[in-house]
Amino acid sequence: MLKIVEKTKLWFAISLFIIVIGMGTMAVKGLNLGIDFKGGTALTIGMNQKFDKSDVDKIVDKYAKGEYLSKTVDNGKDIEIIVKSDALSADEIATMVQEIKTQFKSSDLVSQDTTGASVGNELKSKAIVALIFATICMLVYIGIRFEFKFGIAAIIALLHDVLITLGVYAVFRIPVNAPFIAAILTIIGYSINDTIVIFDRIRENQRIMRKSSIEEIANTSITQTLARSINTVLTVLISIIAVYALVPSIRELSEPLIIGIAVGCYSSIFIASPVWVVLKKRKKRVTA
Known part of the structure; x- marks a missing residue:
């Protein structure tokens, strides 16, 4: 015992x-x-090619410096970008995504989810x-x-x-x-x-x-x-x-x-x- x-x-x-x-x-x-609790926008971008995360971060820094988090997911094939609530408007987010897609030709937006702070x-x-x-x-x-x-x-x-x-x-x-x-x-x-x-x-x-x-x-x-x-x-x-x-x-x-x-x-x-x-x-x- x-x-x-x-x-x-x-x-x-x-x-x-x-x-x-x-x-x-x-x-x-x-x-x-x-973002489920604080509010914000979560973007998942399928890169479909080899890429350096820091290159994507340089683009996002132009729009939301200090107001976002980013990480690679799906074994480095995708990048997830989480922008804090009210940091960017819907138009600014669309412009940012378009710039990423322009630089990384084979990339595409997999998902975009926005949650309000309330x-x-x-x-x-x-x-x-x-x-x-x-x-x-x-x-x-x-x-x-x-x-x-x-x-x-x-x-x-x-x-x-x-x-x-x-x-x-x-x-x-x-x-x-x-x-x-x-x-x-x-x-x-x-x-x-x-x-x-x-x-x-x-x-x-x-x-x-x-x-x-x-x-x-x-x-x-x-x-x-x-x-x-x-x-x-x-x-x-x-x-x-x-x-x-x-x-x-x-x-x-x-x-x-x-x-x-x-x-x-x-x-x-x-x-x-x-x-x-x-x-x-x-x-x-x-x-x-």
Whole structure:
């Protein structure tokens, strides 16, 4: 039997250290919000030839110097240019694209998406509401199916997953766009499922191991479900990593999923159950 609960302070310290770094970075620099939230225009230009990114940047600098980001995508075959909101008018963007097409004869405009700043603000507020609503529903469900302390422990673990994922994005300045919200909701759903498996085993063992301590019950339950949790997560991660590597167009979705699902597995084992034990022991001390 693994001694997970006995090292609760260690698990909490590791998580707290990572969260503090991430939240500190977010407080100082903020998240690197993409055009879905800040507004702007995203252009994808198929180059269809060998090209130097700096040559394209020189053209864009004429129109929106310091107001854009550019990167090569699709293994260097295309270039994606993201111009900040209100930096260029529609006519100026069309002129800029035409100049790129003139210099690079075989290039063509693959896609052009414009998002207003007001739309981005509305998306942010709706995303926050969706996260709060999902969290409340999960708390109610777990509280009814198990007990309220299980619900509190599960929500703390979910908050842990979200904060660490946000922290990683803040530290590494990864752009945050609409697919990130879908990924966070998916991470929450996956993590809660993994946590419930352990909680269900704890509930069963409470009936079987009546003379055992809370720590023994939690450790036994975690040990019994550990192989299942790790194998499931590895299977999912292998699939998502394959998608990330082979399907560049949906990396904005697969990238946070890789981070969040790995963190969710950790929190289900090392955070959720130890938190439940802490809450249980605290109640015993209060009623003693």
